[in-house]
Amino acid sequence: MAKAAEVGYQSYAKRFIYRFDAQQSHTMLIEWLESIENAHFWLQATSTAHSLLYPKIPTPVGGITLDYPMMLAAGFVKGHGFADESTAIQAVKAQQNIIPGWRIVPRLVGPVEFGSFTRYPRIGNTGRVMWRDRRHLSTQNRVGLKNPGAQAAALFLSERKDQLPSQFGINIAPSPGVDDERESIQHVIEAMGVFIKRGVLPTWFTLNLSCPNTEDDPSGAQTESSARNMCGYVMQFLNKNQVDVPLWVKISPKLAPEQYATLLKVFHELGIKAVIATNTLGMPSPEDETLTAGVGGAILHKEATTALTLLRNASIEHGYKVDLIGCGGLLNGDSYNSFKNLDVVAMQYWSALIFRGPFAGAIILSEYERL
Ligand SMILES: Cc1cc2nc3c(=O)[nH]c(=O)nc-3n(C[C@H](O)[C@H](O)[C@H](O)COP(=O)(O)O)c2cc1C
Known part of the structure; x- marks a missing residue:
């Protein structure tokens, strides 16, 4: 069944996806999702396809039990960019679908991490911001945290609460360009707070300390003291408000070995339930080497497994209780296996959605089972 789904997808991709450049096809896909989000036929068809291809595999990880060991990573269902909050809120009030895919994509692929959302909306970077490299099964982007902002996203989802998927994550990122640490923490807490206040409680929250595609250097947020402050205050906020959602x-990939060990220690001490390793790898953009664009897919896989190995070593040595979630070049049975060998219980993918299609999760698992 998974094989047939893949053959179907590859012939579709040749005609409708690979014919256009990565950004054009992404835009077309998002527009299409936006237009079918409430169409009975597609809601029914995606649910049926999902139930045929994705049998439930209860997977305890990060303080919850996922229905399936693979999730769609942040950055696909993240919403349109807006210049300011009032425009974004107006769009919600005008019944615009500001987060295309929020309903259809989880029906099709299972657990999805929505976002990243920042406290305020962002237009993201302009010009060409997405590339794909079919030969190396890799993607590159400098989308730059384009999103509608937490207020509008929370309002939009709260008005559709009864249609939200049974499992989904919300990924929150610090506001790029905010240098003052207290203000940055405040933004993250406010962003989470608006979802909670509106009763949009995800299955998990992810704090994204690692976006390489903005004007900020993500390594700054991942020093021991910054991570401890940011994560500590967020945990305090969740605990104080008795929010029963794991964090x-x-x-990032390519941090110094001791930095992974230190970060895991901090996460363990603060009660963070899981660490997702990794985000994309910042490299020169294909069109302007003075700009950074994050690489995902096969090229990232080695860096992701290196990060996971270092995290796992620290975990074994010190008995840390933080689950590892593999992300980076999960494209086939082999990469699934290499994550599995590192005691990774659940995984995320983004590039596989492009190269293997909407049933990537099922295809990868069936390949792994055949290994
Ligand atoms: C176009 C694009 C946008 C992304 N946006 C985000 C984002 O907003 N937040 C985030 O945490 N990760 C984002 N990511 C990173 C992915 O979630 C994932 O960590 C990365 O692509 C590595 O997985 P992969 O090798 O399966 O692609 C984005 C990736 C792509 C390709």
Whole structure:
């Protein structure tokens, strides 16, 4: 069944996806999702396809039990960018679908991490911001945290609470360009707070300390003291408000070995339930080497497994209780296996959605089972 789904997707991709450049096809896909989000036929078809291809595999990880060991990573269902909060809120009030895919995509692929959302809306970077490299099964982007902002996203989702998927994550990122640490923490707490206040309680929250595609250097947020402050205050906020949603943290590839050990210690001490390793790898953009664009897919896989190995070593040595979630180049049975060998219980993918299609999760698992 998974094989047939893949053959179908590859012939579709040749005609409708690979014919256009990465950004064009992404835009077309998002527009299409936006237009079918409430169409009975597609809601029914996606649910049926999902139930045929994705049998439930209860997977305890990060303080919850996922229905399936693979999730769609942050950055696909993240919403439109807006210049300011009032425009974003107006769009919600005008019944615009500001987060295309919020309903259809989880029906099709299972658990999805929505976002990243920042406290205030962002237009993101302009010009060409997405590339794909079919030969190396890799993607590159400098989308730059384009999103509608937490207020509008929370309002939008709260008005559709009864249609929200049974499991989903919300990924919150610090506001780029905010240098004052207290203000940055305040923004993150406010962003989470608006979802909570509106009763949009995800299955997990992810704090994204690692976006390489903005004007900020993500390594700054991942020093021991910054991570401890940011994660500590967020945990305090969740505990104080008795929010029963586990916090996960997403980190970068290519940090210094001792930095992974230190971060895991901090996460363990603060009660963070899982760490997602990793976000994309910042590299020169294909069109302007003075700009950074994050690489995902096969090229990232080695860096992601290195990060996971270092995290796992620290965990074994010190008995840390933070689950590892693999992300980076999960594209087939082999990469699933390499994560599995590192005691990774759940995984996320983004590039596989492009190269293997909407049933990537099922296809990857069936390949792994055949290994
Ligand atoms: C176009 C694009 C946008 C992304 N946006 C985000 C984001 O907003 N927040 C985030 O945490 N990760 C984001 N990511 C990173 C992915 O979630 C994932 O960590 C990365 O692509 C590595 O997985 P992969 O190798 O399966 O692609 C984005 C990735 C892509 C390709």
